[in-house]
Each structure stands twice: as structure tokens, then as C-alpha cells.
Amino acid sequence: MAGLALRAAEPADIAFIRGxxxxxxxxxxxxxxxxxxxxxxxxxxxxRTLIADDDAGASVGFAILRNMAxxxxxxxxxxxxxxxxxxxxxxxLAQVCDWVFAESAAPRLELDVFEDxxxxxxxxxxxxxxxxxxxEAPVDRPSGAPARLIYMSRTRDSA
Numbered sequence: 001m002a003g004l005a006l007r008a009a010e011p012a013d014i015a016f017i018r019g020x021x022x023x024x025x026x027x028x029x030x031x032x033x034x035x036x037x038x039x040x041x042x043x044x045x046x047x048r049t050l051i052a053d054d055d056a057g058a059s060v061g062f063a064i065l066r067n068m069a070x071x072x073x074x075x076x077x078x079x080x081x082x083x084x085x086x087x088x089x090x091x092x093l094a095q096v097c098d099w100v101f102a103e104s105a106a107p108r109l110e111l112d113v114f115e116d117x118x119x120x121x122x123x124x125x126x127x128x129x130x131x132x133x134x135x136e137a138p139v140d141r142p143s144g145a146p147a148r149l150i151y152m153s154r155t156r157d158s159a
Contacts, residue, residue: 004054007051009042014038017051020080046072074100089120108154109153111153114148127158131150
């Protein structure tokens, strides 16, 4: 697997992000945000959108975080890669974790994942995330079909 470089997203990256969000293979797990919603996230002082570029400078993934200001615990809202199953997700998540802990004093990083997204759960576990709890009641998914959420976290010193 070639290296990835993280950078802050710019307004011109929104088309790339929205293109990934709208892929059929992400439809059950990732909400499709509008241009305006992504613009608002880019402008928010407590949110960060990161783009992963490959060695050739091509964008291959993104991650969106919230709670990146003050004493809040950072939260990975979503991430996606252009070529699932090729190790990009693992590389991106590892770099996002490193970035969060370098850019903040936070003791942990949190996220949630739908209970049937076993591929993502396995990735999170491989990178040191542990299950904290499951939602009591199902929530609506992007498809409209309800599912429960699993809440996971990784501490600063997890491997």
C-alpha cells in the first residue's frame, strides 16, 4: 500500500466527497449531505474535514470529525475511501487517529457504526477501537431502514 497524505479539505473538494457519499456501496451506511451542509462543516470552527491524497496527489478518501475545539472528545462522523477492500480505509483511519492525537490533547477518539456494518467494525477493532455500548433503540439509516448503532472509542495510547 502506497502512502497517504492528509490535508484540510477545501471547498473544491466537496464534489469529491459527495461523489463518494453517493456511491451505491455506501448507501446503507453514509448519509448524503448537500453542498450547503458540507460548506457549513468546512466553515465550522469545531469540525474538520480531512482529505487523503495518494502518492500521485489523487484524492482517495475523506474523514469528517466534530468536537475538535476546546475540551470536547473528538468524534469521527464519517469516512469513506474510493477503493474499499484495498487497505485504504485502514491507512486513512490510522492517519486520522494520529492526526487527532497530534492536534488535540484529547484522551480518546469516538465514533459510531451501524450494527450490520461488520467490515467497518472489524477495521475499527484492528486499530484499537473498543465497543462501549449499543443504542437502545434503532435509528433511521440513510436508506430509511432502522438499525442500532454501536458506539466505539480508542484511547490515545491504544495501538
